[in-house]
Amino acid sequence: MTDTAHSSPLLVADSLSLTRGGRELFRDLSFEINAGQLVQLEGSNGAGKTSLIRILVGLSRYGFDGTVTRPAPILYLGHLPGVKAMLSPRENLAWHASGEGTYSDTAIEQALQQVGLYGYEDVPSHALSAGQHRRVNLARLYLSSCPLWVLDEPFAAIDKSGVSALEAQLLQHVSCGGAVVMTSHQALQVDYTLEKLRLDGGIVS
């Protein structure tokens, strides 16, 4: 981490406050995400994790105070898989609405193989299970070149082998100078400094 400490941050949140339905979810939350950081967002159900994630990536634009600066492109994976049932996994990735890259066929095949969908490239997605839909979505992690990943519950509906493959990919990303902000109800099994982002305090190691 020390070698990247001098580079500019990938994301800066400045005194974010959010009140919903008369209840204060967080107040004056300020932090920076730098290259090499693996940050897990802590909080119970309804604590405002997803709200914070949506503010960070820029989907929520009203109803909160504070500013978020995003100098780096962000890859965001939310609760919804963003997978079209009438398109094959290959088409889903090649024509993805996020429009961040043009991928070759082999790149897409490799990514799908990484998430365990080898042989499913050209099957219509409506024939796949919910877990496989999520895997199609996770294949974007193997294609994207965005330095910052913001992941909302990436482990949901993923089986054990998938979880460990995903953990390995997260590790690979942060050790190559990327950064990850994520929420998860599972404890992460990675050999890396895992930092916690608390809604009432900011980032703690």
Add this chain to the structure above:
Amino acid sequence: MSAPGSLQFCRRLLRRQLTLAVRRPVEIGNPLLFFTMVVALFPLGLGPAPDKLADFAPGILWIIALLSNLLTSDAVFRSDFEDGSLEQLLLSPQPLYLTVLAYIGAHWLITGLLLALICPVFALMLNLPASAIATLALSLLLGTALLSLLGCIGAALTVGLKRGGMLISLLILPLYMPVLIFGSAAVKGAVVGSPAGPYLAIIGAMVCLAIALAPLAIAAGLRISVDA
């Protein structure tokens, strides 16, 4: 890997939307079927006298085109909203103005263009003089582009709502009225033999204005709907 250019991305989205539509042919067929059925309602309601039907045909055909466009525009962004693609679209580094135009273009190709192509059949069924049929097709071709642009504004504003279907007609129908006025006037003009060019020019001007401004409103509406 490199980010695609804006136009390339628009083409890709257009292709995606058209592929999705072609894989669900019912969605393409439904508005046309709707059009056919409503055309069949008018002789039942007005009586089968051919000259009377011919008199009302321009208005009837235009009103049905308006309604079938309205009914389909509700679905333009809905499936993308429900499966999360819309979130990704809003976060994409591509200019939303152009990507929105790709959605509208796909909608127009699927509904408006097809309608303009098959309308001569319905025109003959309603006894519209043959001399006016070309004008009808041309006015529908231009006018439905405007209807798609306006309809998508309503779709963007109501996509996050559970029951958007009825609401969208309340929001959008008043905006459709100028198109109806000039579209049916063009056809009526052609029936009596006056030139339809000026009417089509006015519709074309409105299309230009809508292409310039409607994507801004749609983009804003989509952001608000995803935020809510």
Add this chain to the structure above:
Amino acid sequence: MRRAYYLVPPLPNCIIAPDMWSFFHKLGSPPWLYSISGAILRWLLPITLVALAIGLVWGVLFTAPDFRQGNSYRIIYIHVPSSVVALAGYYVMALAGAVSLIWKMKMADVAMQACAPIGAALTFLALITGSIWGKPTWGTWWVWDARVTSMLILLFLYLGVIALYEAYDNKVAAGKACAVLSLVGMVNIPIIYKSVDWWYSLHQPASIKFTGESTIDTSMLYPLFLMIAAFYALFTCCMLMNMRVEILRRESSTGWVKRLLFRQEHD
């Protein structure tokens, strides 16, 4: 953060004088707006009511009857002001919506929401009075005349904004969505009005002759001007009162509202 909906970039500081900025900031503060609107209403409301009373009595009792329409024309003292202000109200609403979108000013949202029901009511009043006026003049309650049709479409536009606001559960998003819709409506109103005008000139039936310009006597005009001014003031009063209610509702959990209610209970 990209803001695709920006029609106008935020004004740089140098264009608006610094004290103007502080005025804007105050406008954005609910307690300040609540107290200043209270102060304005205290003198504007009585003036409005007096002006309305004078205008009505003057117009209905002290003007000469029209040589063609007799006394029935006197309904213009309600009809004309309400239609003028109804149309202007839509523009006020749309401009407030633009301010709320561009400068993210919450109180502009409140102002926009306050306009919609008043505008709809005035449009409805204009339509009703128009149809009552139409019975003795044209012999029928409803005529698809250009102005009547335009007013009807204006009513639809207002109802659309109200319906959209009610459909959203999240009222902040509802305000933004309505702002976009009212801006779309504002761009469309001139187009709709011109198209309807043109449509009517194309279809004008021979039985109704309205083209012969009936010159109105100046003695009839003065009370009309007074009534138009009074309706503008009435619109402002109603808007401010609506806004005050909405401010209290939105801020009901804050300290200043609680202190205000406490003070009023103990006065």
